[in-house]
Amino acid sequence: xxxxxxxPRLLPSGDSAVTVExxxxxxxxxxxxxxxxxxxxxxxxxxxxxETIPTYRSLLVHYxxxxxxFDALCDxxxxxxxxxxxxxxxxxxxxxxxxxxxxxxxxxxxxxxxxNTTPDDIVARHVGGDYRVAMIGFTPGWSxxxxxxxxxxxxxxxxxxxxxxxxxxSIGGIQAGIQCLAAPSGWHLLGRTPVRTYQLHRNPTFxxxxxxxxxxxxxxxxxxxxxxxxxxxxxxxxxxxxx
Amino acid sequence: MSRLMVASIGPxxxxxxxxxxxxxxxxxxxSGAMDRLALAAANTLVGNEPLAAAVEIxxxxxxxxxxxxxxxxxxxxxxxxxDVAGRPVAMDTSVTLKDGETLTLGFARGGAFxxxxxxxxxxxxxxxxxxxVNARAGLGSPYPRPLRAGDEFTVDAASGAPELRIxxxxxxxxxxxxxxxxxxxxxxxxxxxxxxxSEWKISATSDRMGYRLEGPAIKHLHGHNIVSDGTVxxxxxxxxxxxxxxxxxxxxxxxxxxxxxxxxxxxVGRLAxxxxxxxxxFKAVTMAEAQDEARKFQQLIRTLPDRLxxxxxxxxxxxxxxxxxxxxxxxxxxxxxxxQVTAEx
Numbered sequence: 001x002x003x004x005x006x007x008p009r010l011l012p013s014g015d016s017a018v019t020v021e022x023x024x025x026x027x028x029x030x031x032x033x034x035x036x037x038x039x040x041x042x043x044x045x046x047x048x049x050x051e052t053i054p055t056y057r058s059l060l061v062h063y064x065x066x067x068x069x070f071d072a073l074c075d076x077x078x079x080x081x082x083x084x085x086x087x088x089x090x091x092x093x094x095x096x097x098x099x100x101x102x103x104x105x106x107x108x109x110x111x112x113x114x115x116n117t118t119p120d121d122i123v124a125r126h127v128g129g130d131y132r133v134a135m136i137g138f139t140p141g142w143s144x145x146x147x148x149x150x151x152x153x154x155x156x157x158x159x160x161x162x163x164x165x166x167x168x169x170s171i172g173g174i175q176a177g178i179q180c181l182a183a184p185s186g187w188h189l190l191g192r193t194p195v196r197t198y199q200l201h202r203n204p205t206f207x208x209x210x211x212x213x214x215x216x217x218x219x220x221x222x223x224x225x226x227x228x229x230x231x232x233x234x235x236x237x238x239x240x241x242x243x
Numbered sequence: 244m245s246r247l248m249v250a251s252i253g254p255x256x257x258x259x260x261x262x263x264x265x266x267x268x269x270x271x272x273x274s275g276a277m278d279r280l281a282l283a284a285a286n287t288l289v290g291n292e293p294l295a296a297a298v299e300i301x302x303x304x305x306x307x308x309x310x311x312x313x314x315x316x317x318x319x320x321x322x323x324x325x326d327v328a329g330r331p332v333a334m335d336t337s338v339t340l341k342d343g344e345t346l347t348l349g350f351a352r353g354g355a356f357x358x359x360x361x362x363x364x365x366x367x368x369x370x371x372x373x374x375x376v377n378a379r380a381g382l383g384s385p386y387p388r389p390l391r392a393g394d395e396f397t398v399d400a401a402s403g404a405p406e407l408r409i410x411x412x413x414x415x416x417x418x419x420x421x422x423x424x425x426x427x428x429x430x431x432x433x434x435x436x437x438x439x440x441s442e443w444k445i446s447a448t449s450d451r452m453g454y455r456l457e458g459p460a461i462k463h464l465h466g467h468n469i470v471s472d473g474t475v476x477x478x479x480x481x482x483x484x485x486x487x488x489x490x491x492x493x494x495x496x497x498x499x500x501x502x503x504x505x506x507x508x509x510x511v512g513r514l515a516x517x518x519x520x521x522x523x524x525f526k527a528v529t530m531a532e533a534q535d536e537a538r539k540f541q542q543l544i545r546t547l548p549d550r551l552x553x554x555x556x557x558x559x560x561x562x563x564x565x566x567x568x569x570x571x572x573x574x575x576x577x578x579x580x581x582x583q584v585t586a587e588x
Contacts, residue, residue, distance in 0.1 A: 011424050011425035011426070012422050012423075012424045012425060012505070012530055013424065013425045013473070013475045013478065013502070013505055014421075014422050014475050014477055014478070014505030014506065014507060014508065014533070015422060015505075015507050015508050015530065015533035015534045015536070015537045016475065016508055016537060017473075017475045017505075019425045019472060019473065021425075021472070024469070024470065025470060026470050050264065051264055051265060051267055051268075052268065053267045053268050053473040053496060053497070054268060055470075055471060055472040055473050055497055056470050056471065056472070057470055057472065058472045059473075060472065060473025060474075060475070062264075062267075065508075065534040065537045065538060066537070066538050066541050069534055070534060135471070135497065136268065136269050136270050137270045137471060137473070137495065137496045137497030138270055138471075138495035138496065138497050138498070139270050139272070139379070139380065139495060140266075140269060140270045140271045140272075140380055141269060141270055142270050144471065173468075180270075181379070181380060183379070198269065198270070198271075200370065200382070205269075206266070206269040210268075
């Protein structure tokens with residue numbers, strides 16, 4: 001039998017939530033443990049937990065202090081969080097089209113300059129990546145990806161933009177992202193995808209789940225316009241790769 | 244059915260309820276009323292579920308007109324002058340608008356948000372169990388945006404029930420209480436003390452997403468970038484410039500700045516109602532105290548129907564009401580006869 005894993009830190013987030021922290025850095029192994037705990041709690045709920053939010057490195061557990069106190073909850077959470085990991089289930093794979101550069105990726109040229117290379121080379125490195133949806137957060141459908149090519153790691157913008165468009169494909173720090181709605185952002189904008197990772201009246205409403213794998217491929221701007229119209233009408237556009 | 248028309252309304256007014264739960268894992272924000280107790284009080288007055296959808300009115304004035312029949316409404320939250328066709332209406336009471344009559348609400352006198360609940364509640368299309376508006380996400384119903392003049396709600400015709408007032412407990416005053424963490428270890432003792440010992444003011448640039456706090460700059464131990472993790476209503480994050488931001492109902496579900504402390508559930512509404520420019524302090528409490536207060540707060544909302552009284556057992560003192568119309572002062576509608584004017588905490 002496998003040894004139990006080292007315990008996470010349990011950090012109070014006010015009186016109605018606790019952060020179960022497995023790591024302080026971006027780390028796929030820690031993210032696996034986050035998702036495993038999340039899955040275990042969904043399968044066998046603890047009375048009083050209302051909602052869980054997986055992130056890169058921690059699981060935020062919302063609970064009702066009218067039903068369970070902080071100490072009692074922590075006592076129940078710890079043993080589950082230290083269980084050996086079940087073998088990970090096969091992840092879904094998505095291929096996501098991106099119109100790079102120009103009006104859709106206004107930072108592509110600058111990123112290329114900063115890294116002493118060409119825009120085409122940046123696109124090749126971004127398209128070459130095999131990404132993992134580590135978490136979804138901030139605004140509906142915003143998918144934070146791990147797996148960004150090390151040569152593309154760069155500091156966020158000094159001045160975050162107050163507006164970046166829906167569908168923005170960007171990089172920030174060691175992360176890559178798919179943004180669904182218009183939002184403020186300090187990341188570098190490489191392109192735009194017609195894919196909606198969130199669309200209210202579509203089934204499914206949310207496309208990506210933490211743990212999914214993602215690759216990108218380039219499309220021209222004319223194809224973007226066509227696919228964007230189709231996506232607006234409810235088409236998923238993203239290709240699911242069946243292994 | 245009757246209709247209630249928004250005849251005029253200022254910015255920062257929208258339909259809100261108890262909020263949207265169950266899809267924070269996909270980044271769907273919670274939203275919902277900034278002051279849950281006031282929402283619950285207004286709803287209770289007209290016989291609705293406590294966290295049913297109502298109109299959250301920002302600090303500016305608003306007028307509402309009944310059409311195609313009578314409409315029964317109630318107001319609670321930030322105090323304002325109010326009248327129906329010239330007849331004064333007290334806060335924390337219900338009132339029936341006859342067909343064609345207009346309810347006029349003045350500017351908030353202290354506080355920010357007043358709730359207008361409608362008998363039978365606002366109806367619309369639920370998304371994850373909620374009508375709450377998040378304008379950024381284009382979410383909410385019947386109008387997924389701030390309200391504007393000309394908007395209309397189709398509502399139940401007034402039942403003719405007797406008008407009521409609700410006796411709320413004396414508002415808690417004093418510091419806004421917090422539980423330290425989850426990342427208070429990103430700050431040294433001197434900076435934690437600076438956070439707890441300083442006077443803060445809410446910046447005028449604040450909104451439903453976050454309240455920016457003006458005061459001394461809080462310095463981080465290891466820089467201001469942490470790997471993004473989950474946030475809750477009342478998370479106080481400290482970005483690079485050292486000026487804390489208290490995350491409110493339209494907060495993003497995750498954030499990448501260290502969170503020094505978290506406002507306790509029972510005090511989130513009180514922070515929401517603190518006017519821009521009003522000085523206040525924070526106080527750290529234990530988890531046991533915070534959870535005890537959270538349970539009392541839940542109990543208070545559950546037992547609001549026990550606090551309903553007939554509205555004719557109170558005599559309005561119009562003079563005191565108008566005397567109290569001074570910035571930074573609020574008048575208690577509870578103490579009929581004494582009409583004590585108290586400074587805000």
